[in-house]
Amino acid sequence: MKASKSLKIAALLVALAIVLPLGGQGCGNSGGLLSGLLSGLVNLGGGGGLGGAIGTGGGFGPGSPENTGSIPGPGAGTAPPSGVNARQPPQVGTDAGAQELQQKHGIAIRGAYTQTDVQNTLMCAQQYRPEETNGVEIEFSSGRSGSGVLGMWSGGRIEIYGEDIDVILHELSHHITLTGSNRSSSTADQVIAAARQAGGGQIPSSCITRDYATTDEAEFIAEFLTGLAGLERGVPLTFTIQNGYFNPPESVRQVARQIYVSPTAS
16 A cells, blocks of 8 residues: 555544553563563564554554554553543634744644643644644643543644643644655655664664554654654653663664754744
């Protein structure tokens, strides 16, 4: 299946979520996948494009694996906070930061956001091309949580239930790479191919941020782009990079850098 076709299918059928891993566990914890990654490689599917492996890793959030994915968080909370999925979204923001997001990046923010949320969203939006963020709607929940599902992407809509910048960047990365009309959707497949080549056919541990990155290809690329932005672009991540050996080969980084905007772009 061609990448563009698989990605369009993914964008239509898949809602992707992110939650904080259990107890903040990272590399070396017993029972976790990362504890065995130092000597191993990760098989994320058959390499049939980003859409090919979506849902095959199983979802932990609300809904079936075909349309929702998540990570178990502290207290094993797996559902969004009560009441955050109202179908009538709050009025879009009208303050200066919200206007900048709308005018420069085509992003509308809604709900119970703070100035920190606005600044975090601006930093995340600045990582990607405006033509690829254009049309995104981000709703911030009034009931924030540090566990369970922290964010969700579905089509052009992002719902944020957590407080960390990692969540916003992860979900925005889903939009950038799973929207078939974005050229980054095909570049994302190239990142995965480069990572597999670097690992001799499978994803090497140096490209894995944490356990959740091994869920499927869509989660791998969102995690990879988020983690690399932390390593190279000054995004102040708080929990994404839990594998202390996350240090992607230069050959993979070079491909991924094509997705970001130039560091000197305004």
